[in-house]
Amino acid sequence: MPELPEVETVRRGLAPFIEGARIESVTLNRPDLRFPFPEGFVSRLEGQTITHLGRRAKYLIATLSDGGAWLSHLGMTGAFLVADRPLDEASRLNKGDGTGKHVHVVASLTHPSRGRVTLSYSDPRRFGFMDLFAPGAANPFTDSLGPEPLGNDLSAPYLAQRLKNKKGPIKTVLLDQRVIAGLGNIYVCEALYLSGIDPRRAGGTLNGGEIEKLVAAIRQVLAAAIAAGGSTLKDFAKADGQPGYFQHSFAVYGHEDDPCPRPGCGGTTERIVQAGRSTFFCPACQR
CATH class of the missing domain: 1.10.8.50 (Helicase, Ruva Protein; domain 3)
Structure with a gap:
């Protein structure tokens, strides 16, 4: 599984492409990853703006314009890909096989300075997962976690x-x-x-x-x-x-x-x- 520095590296690479972007459409190519996608996943994301991409422990958390949160865990082979950015290879050495059969989520975004951005999630082993949380809702993945090791709370x-x-x-x-x-x-x-x-x-x-x-x-x-x-x-x-x-x-x-x-x-x-x-x-x- 990726550890904190790896997830933070991915966060820093993705943030310039998706922070401030409006989610125009979302396509799911299967009903689940490690867990089923939450009910209403597509409709709850479409029309939202990603105001911030953060990280909590080993989770990526996109804050949405309604105050909700889109949580992602990369598992062993999960990778977010930005289709309109020239990449030498897909992130996390998950290059795909050219058929796109391991791409399970595709989001079409409109970024204020970059224009149209296609964000895809590829995961051959499907050990990653995603979830959505309403504003102020309990989050069982992060609520019990200790302080961040790079934050002021760790002393x-x-x-x-x-x-x-x-x-x-x-x-x-x-x-x-x-x-x-x-x-x-x-x-x-x-x-x-x-x-x-x-x-x-x-x-x-x-x-x-x-x-x-x-x-x-x-x-x-x-x-x-x-x-x-x-x-x-x-x-x-x-x-x-x-x-x-x-x-x-x-x-x-x-x-x-x-x-x-x-x-x-x-x-x-x-x-x-x-x-x-x-x-x-x-x-x-x-x-």
Whole structure:
């Protein structure tokens, strides 16, 4: 699944084409993706203007002119395509097969400066999904999420409170979206390495200094990944079709049995499984 930097990269690529655009028509080529489209999906979108394209955790959220929200999750192979933009390839390395059989949603937009824009959603595996929410309606996908890791609400005091008395491994705690929204396996591994914390440690054993280092490391790793355009793993590429490059900067993720890159460490990167996910770390310098 795409992680926060990948979704943010897609958001930044799409925003100039759809923010401020009026949705003239919507065509569904099938009744469902991972879940069925909500009742009245087409009629509720047509005639609306997309006032803002945001991101909450790993979800793209288009704010509509009536105050409602159009939520999208890309799943493993979902991709938004802008048909009138010259792309080297479709986003997230989902190029399609030329027949368009994996294009499930097509929206015709009118943008105030770009004119007609055709926005399509392609998803070969159909693990992505979309939903619509009326103004002020409860959103079960985002309402229970913790603070954004790049926002002001994530702080060392906040995380210290959430880690208090936690007996589970810090790696598992950080993957809990109720604690911090949008953190995924890759970037948790990298942040724990950068902060020198063993992923097997109980969350409640971290002291104040370690928590401060961890919060700073989370921000640093995510910011670097976004600046690099995300990480190309399997199906992901940037919105302009080019691959992301942060995977070339991974310190430990995917580097099992490689020497630890920390100067003077001399350790070897190991891989273990925690909560069904691969964890990469250096037992010599992550304490």
